[in-house]
Amino acid sequence: MQYAGPLTKEPGLTNEWMNRPAIISGCPPGLEYLTQLDKVKVEQLVSLIEAFSGFERNNKYVLRNANNEQFLYAFEDTDTCMRICCGNQRGFKFHIVDNLKQEVMVISREFKCCAGCCWCAGCCMCCSFEVTVEAPPGNLIGTIQQKGSFWKANYDILDETGNVILKIEGPCCIWDGPCCPCDNEFKLLTSDGMAQIGNIAKEYAGFTKECCTMADKFSISFPMDLSVKAKGTLIGALLLIDFMFFEQSENGEG
Numbered sequence: 681m682q683y684a685g686p687l688t689k690e691p692g693l694t695n696e697w698m699n700r701p702a703i704i705s706g707c708p709p710g711l712e713y714l715t716q717l718d719k720v721k722v723e724q725l726v727s728l729i730e731a732f733s734g735f736e737r738n739n740k741y742v743l744r745n746a747n748n749e750q751f752l753y754a755f756e757d758t759d760t761c762m763r764i765c766c767g768n769q770r771g772f773k774f775h776i777v778d779n780l781k782q783e784v785m786v787i788s789r790e791f792k793c794c795a796g797c798c799w800c801a802g803c804c805m806c807c808s809f810e811v812t813v814e815a816p817p818g819n820l821i822g823t824i825q826q827k828g829s830f831w832k833a834n835y836d837i838l839d840e841t842g843n844v845i846l847k848i849e850g851p852c853c854i855w856d857g858p859c860c861p862c863d864n865e866f867k868l869l870t871s872d873g874m875a876q877i878g879n880i881a882k883e884y885a886g887f888t889k890e891c892c893t894m895a896d897k898f899s900i901s902f903p904m905d906l907s908v909k910a911k912g913t914l915i916g917a918l919l920l921i922d923f924m925f926f927e928q929s930e931n932g933e934g
Contacts, residue, residue, distance in 0.1 A: 696748060696749050696750060697749060697750050697751065697779050698713060698744075698745055698747075698749035698750065698751040700712065700713065700751075700778070700779070701713060701715065701716060707908050708784070708785075708815035708816055708819065708821060708908070708909070708912070709782075709784060709815075709816055710752075710778050710782060710783075710784025710785070710815070710816070711784060711785070711815055711908050711909075711911075711912050712908075713745075713751040713752070713778075714908045714911040714912060715908055716745075717745055717746070717904075717911070718901065718902060718903060718904040719745070719746045719899060719900065719901045719902075720743055720744070720745070720899065720900045720911075720915070721743070721744040721745070721746070721748070721897075721898070721899050722741050722742070722743055722744075722897070722898040722899065722900065722915075722918055723741065723742050723744070723896075723897050723898075724739060724740065724741050724896045724897070724922070725740040725741065725742060737763070738755065738756035738757065738758055738763070739754075739755075739756045739772075739774075739922075739927075740753070740754065740755045740756065741753070741754040741755075741919075742754075743776075743915070750779075751778065751779075752776050752777070752778055752784070752785075753776070753777050753778075754774045754775070754776045754777075754787070754915075754919075755774065755775055755777075756772055756773070756774050757772075757773050757774070757775060758770060758771070758772045758773065762791065766791065767927070768923045768924065768927035769791075769793075770791060770923075771788075771789050771790050771791030771792075772787075772788070772789050772919075772923070773786065773787070773788045773789075774786070774787040774788070774919060776915070783816070783817060784815060784816060785813060785814065785815040785816075785817070785912060785915070786813075786814045786815075786817040787811060787812070787813050787814075787915065787916040787919055788811065788812050788814075789809060789810065789811045789812075789920065789923075790810070792807075792808075792809065808825060808826040808827065808828070809825075809826040809920060809924070810823060810824065810825050810826070811823065811824040811916045811917070811919065811920045812916075813912055813913045813915070813916040815909070815912050820840050821839075821840050821909040821912055821913060822837060822838060822839055822840060822909055822910065822912065822913030822916070823837075823838040823842070823913070824836070824837055824838075824913065824916050824917045824920055825838065826920075826924075831852070832849055832850045832851065832852060833848075833849070833850030833866070833921075833924070833925070834847065834848065834849055834850070835847065835848040835917060835920070837910065837913055837914065837917060838913075839909065839910070839913075840909070844871050845871055845910055846868060846869065846870065846871060846877075846910060846914075847868075847869040847870070847871065847873050848866050848867065848868055848869065848880065848917060848921075849866065849867045849869060849873070850866045850867075850921075850925075851864055851865055851866065854925050862884060863881050863882060863883050863884060864881065864882040864925075865879050865880075865881050866879060866880040866881070866921060867879050868880065868901070868902060868914070877902065877903055877906075878900070878901040878902040878903065878906075879900075879901050880898065880899075880900050880901075880914070880917060880918050880921060881898065881899050881900075881901075882896060882897070882898055882921070882922075882925075882926055883896075883897040883898065883899060884897075896922060896926050898918055898922065900914050900915070900918055902914060
């Protein structure tokens with residue numbers, strides 16, 4: 681799907697866009713950027729209405745490379761009732777578009793009323809969150825599944841055939857807020873969980889942003905030669921982690 685007109689100043693609030701690489705055989709259209717990256721910076725855009733009213737808005741994120749050049753933009757498409765009633769537990773759908781407003785990915789999570797608790801996630805699928813990533817829309821490239829744990833958050837990253845290709849392990853404790861100037865690291869592990877090859881980190885956004893908004897800053901680090909589909913799936917993993925651990929205070933769910 682293509683949205684009318686190219687992006688210029690909005691929505692990423694920057695004119696510094698990464699040059700789009702040439703088409704690569706076997707690479708989902710629009711994800712060619714990821715073949716050149718080993719780090720992605722993700723920043724949630726500030727909503728002034730949300731900051732001053734507490735009214736939950738659809739989330740929006742800007743994706744940049746290590747040189748702060750924007751290459752993708754993600755916006756949530758969730759109805760008002762779901763956002764207000766379910767808060768960060770809500771089901772969601774994110775559309776990921778490039779500078780030309782060409783939709784390159786769709787990231788979705790179905791609503792599950794009993795999901796979220798890491799203790800129960802290993803019991804059955806209805807108790808664990810699952811996020812699917814499609815690129816282009818309609819073509820599954822990966823899935824993120826929450827796994828059961830009595831301590832740290834754990835996730836499996838699955839490819840399009842359902843095989844586990846990576847794992848994510850969360851920190852012992854989540855420290856978040858204006859008075860916690862530290863990063864929270866979620867380790868990116870090999871499929872056997874034996875070696876760390878990268879991470880997803882929630883970075884301290886500064887006292888004012890942390891105090892007044894839920895506009896978070898993240899980064900994803902991974903090997904340069906990781907498959908582009910796995911890199912795209914990790915963007916979905918970041919969104920799941922954000923919703924589960926860093927979108928709570930606003931909704932009174934901490």
